[in-house]
Amino acid sequence: EDKVVQSPLSLVVHEGDTVTLNCSYEVTNFRSLLWYKQEKKAPTFLFMLTSSGIEKKSGRLSSILDKKELFSILNITATQTGDSAIYLCAVEDLSGTYKYIFGTGTRLKVLA
Amino acid sequence: DTGVSQDPRHKITKRGQNVTFRCDPISEHNRLYWYRQTLGQGPEFLTYFQNEAQLEKSRLLSDRFSAERPKGSFSTLEIQRTEQGDSAMYLCASSLLQGVTEAFFGQGTRLTVV
Numbered sequence: 769e770d771k772v773v774q775s776p777l778s779l780v781v782h783e784g785d786t787v788t789l790n791c792s793y794e795v796t797n798f799r800s801l802l803w804y805k806q807e808k809k810a811p812t813f814l815f816m817l818t819s820s821g822i823e824k825k826s827g828r829l830s831s832i833l834d835k836k837e838l839f840s841i842l843n844i845t846a847t848q849t850g851d852s853a854i855y856l857c858a859v860e861d862l863s864g865t866y867k868y869i870f871g872t873g874t875r876l877k878v879l880a
Numbered sequence: 881d882t883g884v885s886q887d888p889r890h891k892i893t894k895r896g897q898n899v900t901f902r903c904d905p906i907s908e909h910n911r912l913y914w915y916r917q918t919l920g921q922g923p924e925f926l927t928y929f930q931n932e933a934q935l936e937k938s939r940l941l942s943d944r945f946s947a948e949r950p951k952g953s954f955s956t957l958e959i960q961r962t963e964q965g966d967s968a969m970y971l972c973a974s975s976l977l978q979g980v981t982e983a984f985f986g987q988g989t990r991l992t993v994v
Binding site for chain 1: 884911913915920921922923924925928930935936969971973980981982983984985986987988
C-alpha cells in the first residue's frame, strides 16, 4: 500500500535552533513530493521536488529529495515562533489517477 | 480573492441529518480534490475530479458520501445520515492538469456532528 511517513511526529525547539524534518515514502508511481505548512486551517504550499539532489530554498527553509532512498528532508534554520505549525509532506502518485498522499505531519513548536 | 473557496467554514449538525459543502476551485484549474482531516492526522484522500468527471473515490468514501462537479467548475460534497465519526475538517484542493504543479487548498469546512 502506498504510504508517506514523517518523523518526528512532534518537536519542541527554542528560537534560533535549526530543525530537520524527515519524510519517507513508498508509492507505486512517483511524480513529485510536496511540503506544506499548516497553521490553523488550509495547508499552504512550501516546496515541490521532482528531481534528486537539487535543493529548493526559500529564505530560512530548504528541502531536498533523494529518489533512490525514497526520502526528503525539510530544514529550517534560525527558527522563529512564527514557524510553529504542522509541516505536511505529500507525494503525488500517478497510479490510476493523480492524487496526493499525505503523511501525518510533524508538529513543530518554537519557544521564545 | 482568487484562491480556493469553501463554504460553509463551520457546520454543526445533529446525527442523522444530511449536510452539503461547496468548493469553488481556482478558475482555470481542471483538477479538484476532496480530503478529510482529523486531529493529529494528515489529510486523507476522498475523491478526485478531472473537469466534471469523478475519476477516483477512496474506499473511505462510504455510500453515505457523494460528490459532484456538474459543470467542471464548483464541486459539492454531501454526507447523508451523518454520524459522529464524520466530524472532521473537509478540505478541498485544486490544481492544473498540465505539467507538474502543486495543489492549492481552501480554508476547509469544519464539521461537528452532535
